[in-house]
Amino acid sequence: MALTIGFWILAVVAVIGALLVVVLKDVFRAALSLVLALVAVAGIYVTLSADFLAGVQILVYVGAISILLIIGIMLTREVQQGNTTNKFRIPAFLTALVFFGVLCFVFLSTPWQVSGVDPLVPTAGPLAVKLFGEDGYILTVEIAGVLLLAAIIGAIAMAREK
Amino acid sequence: MNPWLNWVIFTIVILVFFLGSVIMFIYMERRVLGKMQARIGPNRVGPFGLLQAIADAVKVLMKEMVTPANADKVVYWLAPIVVFAPVLMVFAVVPFANGALLADLNIGILYVVAVGSISSIGVFMAGWSSSNKYATISAMRMVAAVVSYEIPLVLVIASVVVVSGSMSLNDIVLAQQNYPMLLLQPLAFLLMFIAGCAEINRSPFDLMEADSEIIAGFHTEYTGMKFAMFYLAEYGEAVAMSTIIATLFLGGWQGPFLPPWLWLVLKVFFVFFLMVWTRTTLPRVRIDQLMSLAWKFLFPLALINLVITGAEVLAYPLGIPWYFIFVNIAIGAVLVLLFSRLYKVGGGRVAVG
Numbered sequence: 306m307a308l309t310i311g312f313w314i315l316a317v318v319a320v321i322g323a324l325l326v327v328v329l330k331d332v333f334r335a336a337l338s339l340v341l342a343l344v345a346v347a348g349i350y351v352t353l354s355a356d357f358l359a360g361v362q363i364l365v366y367v368g369a370i371s372i373l374l375i376i377g378i379m380l381t382r383e384v385q386q387g388n389t390t391n392k393f394r395i396p397a398f399l400t401a402l403v404f405f406g407v408l409c410f411v412f413l414s415t416p417w418q419v420s421g422v423d424p425l426v427p428t429a430g431p432l433a434v435k436l437f438g439e440d441g442y443i444l445t446v447e448i449a450g451v452l453l454l455a456a457i458i459g460a461i462a463m464a465r466e467k
Numbered sequence: 468m469n470p471w472l473n474w475v476i477f478t479i480v481i482l483v484f485f486l487g488s489v490i491m492f493i494y495m496e497r498r499v500l501g502k503m504q505a506r507i508g509p510n511r512v513g514p515f516g517l518l519q520a521i522a523d524a525v526k527v528l529m530k531e532m533v534t535p536a537n538a539d540k541v542v543y544w545l546a547p548i549v550v551f552a553p554v555l556m557v558f559a560v561v562p563f564a565n566g567a568l569l570a571d572l573n574i575g576i577l578y579v580v581a582v583g584s585i586s587s588i589g590v591f592m593a594g595w596s597s598s599n600k601y602a603t604i605s606a607m608r609m610v611a612a613v614v615s616y617e618i619p620l621v622l623v624i625a626s627v628v629v630v631s632g633s634m635s636l637n638d639i640v641l642a643q644q645n646y647p648m649l650l651l652q653p654l655a656f657l658l659m660f661i662a663g664c665a666e667i668n669r670s671p672f673d674l675m676e677a678d679s680e681i682i683a684g685f686h687t688e689y690t691g692m693k694f695a696m697f698y699l700a701e702y703g704e705a706v707a708m709s710t711i712i713a714t715l716f717l718g719g720w721q722g723p724f725l726p727p728w729l730w731l732v733l734k735v736f737f738v739f740f741l742m743v744w745t746r747t748t749l750p751r752v753r754i755d756q757l758m759s760l761a762w763k764f765l766f767p768l769a770l771i772n773l774v775i776t777g778a779e780v781l782a783y784p785l786g787i788p789w790y791f792i793f794v795n796i797a798i799g800a801v802l803v804l805l806f807s808r809l810y811k812v813g814g815g816r817v818a819v820g
Binding site: 331333334337340344356357360361363364367368369371372373375376379426427428429 | 539541542572573574577578580581582584585587588591592595603606607610613614617634
């Protein structure tokens with residue numbers, strides 16, 4: 306019961322935050338609403354007993370990515386102009402609407418399987434075994450790491466003064 | 468125990484611990500600073516000047532609140548709360564005795580790092596919404612520092628987690644039954660202390676509050692109670708960082724004779740004493756020195772430390788033998804010497820980028 310109430314509060318906050326990102330004129334405030342939405346999503350992870358995921362969500366998205374976003378805004382010229390729109394306004398809205406409809410359709414028509422087993426209590430250990438243990442995803446994790454490294458080196462190479 | 472009762476008790480315990488420590492930290496900082504600079508420090512209000520911080524708080528409460536005309540009002544009002552709330556939230560996972568904590572999260576230390584990273588958004592909000600160039604510069608510096616120093620901090624914490632085999636702070640303290648983590652991870656302690664001081668913007672890394680360059684930095688435009696919130700959050704972060712270091716490296720509440728909570732408090736104050744000591748001893752760093760210290764010194768050392776720790780744990784999965792204390796101290800000393808030879812800051816020039 307408490308979990309359901311918590312979920313609904315978080316869900317409403319997340320949706321409002323996401324809407325504000327689009328609606329607000331002030332880009333800085335829009336970025337802050339994005340942070341709000343991300344925090345609410347982390348809260349939803351907590352209600353799903355995915356505490357490790359929630360921690361990482363806060364650490365990565367709220368602590369790092371949104372900060373980089375805000376730095377990007379501060380380095381932008383003409384911030385005062387706000388959230389500008391261009392001639393793709395209507396097509397973009399239609400595309401988003403269609404995408405939203407497809408998502409709703411998929412979510413509602415999929416027969417979701419609900420596990421009757423209680424969630425594992427220390428989640429971090431089993432998660433590590435799943436990722437790095439036998440038959441795990443060690444190769445995928447390593448490839449992702451190498452990809453990120455390549456991206457960082459590429460960014461440095463591009464940003465470097467000749 | 469009833470969860471609600473537990474919640475009420477530990478909320479009160481945390482508030483008392485937090486406010487008491489902040490008041491004592493302010494007092495200790497000013498007195499120790501005074502002694503080290505061969506002067507007396509505050510000594511008039513109450514016995515030994517103990518009530519000076521309370522007198523200052525009352526004074527600040529009675530000040531007029533001024534909001535800049537060009538400020539982004541909503542963000543300006545929210546900023547002190549966003550800075551302050553996460554600082555208090557950190558204490559939810561700190562054990563005051565065996566199992567005596569608000570919430571024994573199994574992701575304990577990850578929670579601390581994650582919640583601690585929210586404060587920087589608050590600082591950014593303050594700096595930006597004041598529409599003051601010094602505040603904005605300060606916010607930019609703060610973010611550059613925090614983003615850089617968070618990486619070695621997390622890597623060092625990861626090596627502690629690898630040794631103790633758990634992220635729960637209570638389990639980390641229990642893992643230090645025989646000897647504190649400080650002996651097994653001397654290099655990690657050093658790195659954590661440096662990165663921690665930078666993370667909470669303490670001198671010598673207090674570029675964002677460098678009075679001689681940018682006035683008071685991000686809280687230049689704040690007055691009255693809102694300024695007091697920033698002040699409280701600043702010392703609260705110092706309390707939080709000292710508590711985390713004491714818990715991770717000095718064995719938290721463990722110790723003979725005295726009650727556990729007293730041991731924790733003593734260790735917290737010891738760590739803060741080290742912070743005050745470095746503050747009086749070292750001059751403020753330049754921004755390029757700040758960056759290169761994080762990326763060329765702390766980051767590689769933290770990475771090497773993590774790899775060495777991982778290898779040791781793999782070799783001795785049942786617990787690292789005690790003689791590795793000496794091995795690790797030797798490795799740490801060699802690495803620090805080696806990297807301080809390699810570490811140069813643009814030949815004294817201001818090298819940006």
